[in-house]
Amino acid sequence: MLSLTRFHSHALPSHSHTYICVVSATTLQMFLKLDALPKANHPESVVGAFYTLPAQEPVGSHMSRLQFFGVFLYPKATSSDIVVAISAVSNSPVGSAPSKVCELRDPLLNSCLVEDFLQSATNDNDNGVPPLQFEQLPFKHPLFIMYSSGTTGPPKCIVHSAGGTLLKHLEEHSLQSNMTQDDIMFYYTTAGWMMWNWLVSTLALGSAIVLYDGSPLMPHPNVLWDLIDNIGITIFGTGAKWLSLIEEKGLKPAETHNLKALRMILSTGSPLKPQSYDYVYNHIKSNILLGSISGGTDIIACFMGQNWTIPVYRGEIQSFALGCAMESWDENGHHVLGQSGELVCTKPFPSMPIYFWNDPQNFKYKKAYFSKFAGVWVQGDFCKINPDTGGIVMLGRSDGTLNPNGVRFGSAEIYQVVETFVEIQDCLCVAQRKMDGSDERAVLFIKMANNQQFTEELKKDICSHIRTSLSSRHVPARVLPIKDIPYTINGKKVEIAISKIISGQNVSQRGTLSNPESLDLYSNIEVLQNY
Numbered sequence: 174m175l176s177l178t179r180f181h182s183h184a185l186p187s188h189s190h191t192y193i194c195v196v197s198a199t200t201l202q203m204f205l206k207l208d209a210l211p212k213a214n215h216p217e218s219v220v221g222a223f224y225t226l227p228a229q230e231p232v233g234s235h236m237s238r239l240q241f242f243g244v245f246l247y248p249k250a251t252s253s254d255i256v257v258a259i260s261a262v263s264n265s266p267v268g269s270a271p272s273k274v275c276e277l278r279d280p281l282l283n284s285c286l287v288e289d290f291l292q293s294a295t296n297d298n299d300n301g302v303p304p305l306q307f308e309q310l311p312f313k314h315p316l317f318i319m320y321s322s323g324t325t326g327p328p329k330c331i332v333h334s335a336g337g338t339l340l341k342h343l344e345e346h347s348l349q350s351n352m353t354q355d356d357i358m359f360y361y362t363t364a365g366w367m368m369w370n371w372l373v374s375t376l377a378l379g380s381a382i383v384l385y386d387g388s389p390l391m392p393h394p395n396v397l398w399d400l401i402d403n404i405g406i407t408i409f410g411t412g413a414k415w416l417s418l419i420e421e422k423g424l425k426p427a428e429t430h431n432l433k434a435l436r437m438i439l440s441t442g443s444p445l446k447p448q449s450y451d452y453v454y455n456h457i458k459s460n461i462l463l464g465s466i467s468g469g470t471d472i473i474a475c476f477m478g479q480n481w482t483i484p485v486y487r488g489e490i491q492s493f494a495l496g497c498a499m500e501s502w503d504e505n506g507h508h509v510l511g512q513s514g515e516l517v518c519t520k521p522f523p524s525m526p527i528y529f530w531n532d533p534q535n536f537k538y539k540k541a542y543f544s545k546f547a548g549v550w551v552q553g554d555f556c557k558i559n560p561d562t563g564g565i566v567m568l569g570r571s572d573g574t575l576n577p578n579g580v581r582f583g584s585a586e587i588y589q590v591v592e593t594f595v596e597i598q599d600c601l602c603v604a605q606r607k608m609d610g611s612d613e614r615a616v617l618f619i620k621m622a623n624n625q626q627f628t629e630e631l632k633k634d635i636c637s638h639i640r641t642s643l644s645s646r647h648v649p650a651r652v653l654p655i656k657d658i659p660y661t662i663n664g665k666k667v668e669i670a671i672s673k674i675i676s677g678q679n680v681s682q683r684g685t686l687s688n689p690e691s692l693d694l695y696s697n698i699e700v701l702q703n704y
Contacts, residue, residue, distance in 0.1 A: 199364050199386045312336030313527055317370055319470045329541060330530035333473045341474040341524035342374035344495055350408065350437060350464075351481045354379030360410035360439070361389055361397065366663050367470050368410065368441065389415060398426045405434040412442035413465070414664035416449050421598075425456040437462045439479060442664035444567045444585050446592055447488035465490045467567055469552065471542070474524045476516070476552065477565050488589075489564030497522050501558050504581075506546055510560040513568050513583055518550040525550070555583035573668040575604050575615045580646045584668060587617060587649070590642045591635060596625040599658045602649060603672040605704055614650035616675060616701065620658050627654035651700065657691040671695050 316335035320328040346352045358375050359382070362368040372382055383404055389397050389411075401409055426432060438453060438461055445465040453463050464479025467490060476499055480491040493499040501514035508514075529538050545551045555568040568583025575582055587602040599620040606613040617635070621627050632652045639648050659667040662685055670680045674695045683689035 199362065199369065199384050310335065315527065317473060318530075319367060319370075319473055321470055329471075329537070331471060331473075331526045332528050332530065333524060334527045337523040337525065337527070338370070338473055339374060339377060341472070341496070341522070342371060343377060344523075345371075345475055345478065346375050346380075347378055348495055349475075349479050349481070352378055352380055352408065356380040356407045357383065357405055357434070358408040358410070359383035359385065359400070359404075359406045361385060361412070361415065362410070363662070367473050370473055372410070390418075394419060394422055394424055395426070395429060398424075398430045398432070401432060401435055402430050407434050408437045408439065409435060410439035410441070412664040413440045413445045413449065414443060414660070416440060416453065417446060420449065420452045420456075427456050427458060432458050435461060437464060437479065437481075439464045439466055441466045441468075441475075441478075443666060444588075445488075447589065448592070450485070450487045467554070467565075468494075471526065471552070472522070472524045476518065484562075486559070486562050486564045489559060489562060489566055492563055493565070501556050502546070502549075506549075510558050513555055513557050513581070513586070515545070515571050516552045516554040516556045517546060518552065522550075555585075570668065573603065573672060575602065575613075577604070577614050577650065578612070578646070582643075582647055584666075586643060586647065587615075587639060590639050591617070591619070593638070594631075594635065596622055596631065598622040598625075601655070601658045601666060601668065601671060603668050603675065605651075605672065605701060606676045607704060608677060614704070615647075616651045616653065617649035618653055618655040618658070618671075618695075620655055653698065653700065656694055657688060659689070659691040660687050661685050662687050667692075675701050 313334040313336060315332050316338055317333040319331045319333060321331070352358070352375060356375070356378075358372060358380055360368050360372040362372065375382055383400070383406060385397075385400065397409075397411075400406065435458060438457070440449070440463070444467075445463075450463060453461075462479060462481055463485055466475045466478030468475035468477070475494050476497050477490045477493045483491055485491060497518055498520040500508045500517055500519060501510070502517050503509050503512075503514050526538065528535065529541075532538055542550050542552075551571075553571050555571045555574055557566045557568060558564075559566070566585070568585040571583075573584065575584060584602040588600060591597060591600045591602075597619055601618045601620075603616055603618075604613045605616050619627060619631075619635070635652055636648050659671065661667060664687075667686060670682075670692065673680050674692060675698065680692060683692060686692070
């Protein structure tokens with residue numbers, strides 16, 4: 174490994190304005206490239222940032238993100254598709270892949286296959302690889318390039334610093350998780366999700382990480398629990414959607430596995446359902462910490478999450494992260510408890526982006542986070558803070574907040590009620606806006622469980638439960654059956670795009686969805702016409 178890392182650090186280009194893009198699965202080779210990049214850059218380099226694309230995504234979906242990249246490294250398995258797709262990128266690549274490093278099998282300028290790149294660093298060539306040197310770079314030197322999902326428009330291109338990212342991650346791993354060199358961490362993630370970057374940072378504490386590429390349910394649904402037992406994983410991270418899925422499948426790892434080493438389960442991607450807390454503690458392991466964590470690509474870290482020093486309360490994220498001055502504000506900028514509000518950070522924090530690409534005056538940056546309250550970071554999430562426990566409940570994206578007749582509430586409030594119906598598999602609550610923008614109404618879509626029927630009686634029960642649990646103002650104007658609910662590849666419900674579709678707008682960005690064909694189900698629904 175040292176030989177490969179040393180090789181990468183000298184083989185990868187390190188001149189001014191170098192950007193590196195890798196299309197790869199979650200593999201050791203992928204990690205080696207990340208490890209080599211900070212060592213490859215010289216202090217005078219303007220940018221030496223690293224961006225990953227999960228091999229599972231359709232290649233065409235990356236094109237809006239690849240327009241600025243100069244160097245492409247890609248796996249042999251998808252090289253033909255990638256060559257065709259990248260040939261459409263308008264900017265010519267900057268820099269060049271050294272001729273001694275790889276053989277250009279495909280006629281794509283300044284690019285090479287990962288296998289050729291790695292083959293040049295075999296033991297036979299060790300004598301030709303210079304010694305590993307660590308360059309001293311500034312704290313704010315660019316390290317990672319992250320993108321927003323881009324489901325409703327061009328994705329934001331976010332550049333994060335090496336020092337800010339590492340400092341924030343170390344706080345979350347060391348202080349929030351009490352992680353040490355004795356821990357073995359596994360997060361089920363693709364290389365394109367920020368949780369992959371977050372996972373890799375645990376190596377700075379001397380802990381070990383587990384890389385896994387493949388389905389979490391194949392060749393059988395217990396494959397990840399087998400992995401946890403076989404390796405002795407102590408901290409396991411996954412998505413809230415996956416925990417719901419294995420609960421639906423009736424898995425009970427507490428009865429089938431030892432899980433002796435496991436001490437913490439982390440969940441993110443979407444709010445963790447209250448019933449998922451019951452499932453984990455009743456059917457996985459009773460004496461662990463279940464931490465629902467929340468942050469985002471924008472900060473490549475968490476604003477809130479696990480806290481090993483305090484209790485876990487059902488349905489709540491335990492606490493805000495250290496070093497983040499988080500509050501929940503109403504529309505007038507007042508901090509509120511026990512009611513829904515806008516999640517804000519009132520002071521600077523280490524992992525703020527250092528800039529956006531193609532935004533020299535920081536206009537897009539300021540508009541994205543500081544346009545609502547002057548000098549205050551607005552994350553774009555709706556939340557509620559429990560005044561008794563200090564716990565946080567996430568209520569959905571604030572840009573997707575429902576506001577029928579001037580009453581604001583988050584979609585997650587509706588989900589918490591609807592998901593108690595055993596005959597319902599999933600749901601989606603979005604706003605349908607009038608064409609002139611004068612008003613909107615809430616529309617609730619219901620996906621039924623297998624062999625269950627959507628009936629008028631069920632619709633009345635749903636509305637009754639929402640009215641009793643929340644208020645009459647929360648009851649959706651329309652409750653409709655639907656065959657599928659759209660999700661991003663990272664397991665998040667797609668609300669804003671559906672809101673646009675049922676409001677008569679076009680949505681063209683589909684590359685980041687795991688089931689893009691589901692969007693068509695929401696077009697031209699007869700009962701939603703002429704609103």
